Amino acid sequence: MLRVLYWLARTKEAVEPNLKSLLSGKLTFSEFQRNVVEELRTPVLYTKVFSGDAMAPTLNDGVPPGQAGEKVVIRRLVSPSERTVFLDDIVVCRDxxxxxxxxxxxxxxxxxxxxxxxxxxxxxFSIPAGHCWVVCDNDKAVEAADSRKFGPLSFDLIHGRVLYSIRSPTNFTRIVNSKNAMRRDHIILAVEQSLLGEL
Structure with missing residues (x-):
């Protein structure tokens, strides 16, 4: 059943943004098909190492300055919006x-x-439509940029949601996000868990 839910979620994520582009004339039908197939072939999970203490104690707690931080498992978000990003989620975003x-x-x-x-x-002030407010967990982080410096963040600048922090092959922690995110991400993790074994 999880695989069915996984493929339903993946198909919806692949089709929706491309269908909008197709209907608006920005894509041809063959480009639409190619984009959807490419999206479905690309795993949702990926890893990246983030340095700095901006998210301590959640991430990189006790990592000395200048050293590589923890590896994190990220769930790629194809069309970030109010329907896929939730209050209290830990997200990867572009400055x-x-x-x-x-x-x-x-x-x-x-x-x-x-x-x-x-x-x-x-x-x-109120957060405008299509935006959210993001902050560091560590208020004492030196030179850490967040919405207090750059203002409301457009959902378009969000790449994904952090699911795990990995300190070593035997020391990893599930990141607690919103209940909605945890429920949705559970399906992805259950199906793509083989990737986690390769980390």
Missing amino acids: PTDDRRNYVRRVIAMPGEEMVSDDPRDIP
């Missing part, structure tokens, strides 16, 4: 001011939510 930089950050506010600062000089 809106420098597309060469990627960060791991926690989502703490969604579209329509009001942001109020402790500083009375700051004017409250």
Whole structure:
């Protein structure tokens, strides 16, 4: 049953964005087919090493500055939106001011939510549609960029959600995300778990 749910979810993720492009005339039918097949052939999970203490203690807790951080297992998000990214998820996102930089950050506010600062000089505002607010877990992180520096983050800049941190082949931890994300990611993990064995 999990495999059926897996392929249903994968097919939906592959078809929806490409169908929009097909219907708007941005893709031909053969390009649509090629994109969907390519998406279905690409595993959802991948790994990456992130350095820095911005997400400590969740990630890289106690890793000395300048050393490589923990390897993380990431679930690729094809069409990030309010339907695939949730409050309290730990996501991989591109820096809106420098597309060469990627960060791991926690989502703490969604579209329509009001942001109020402790500083009375700051004017409250609402998160615009298609955006979220992301922050570091470590408030003491040096030079760590998040929404407090670059403002609301467009969902389009989110690449994926962090599922595991891996310190060694025998020391790995499941990252706690939102309940919605954990439920959806369980299906992906159950089917693509062979990839985890190769890490």
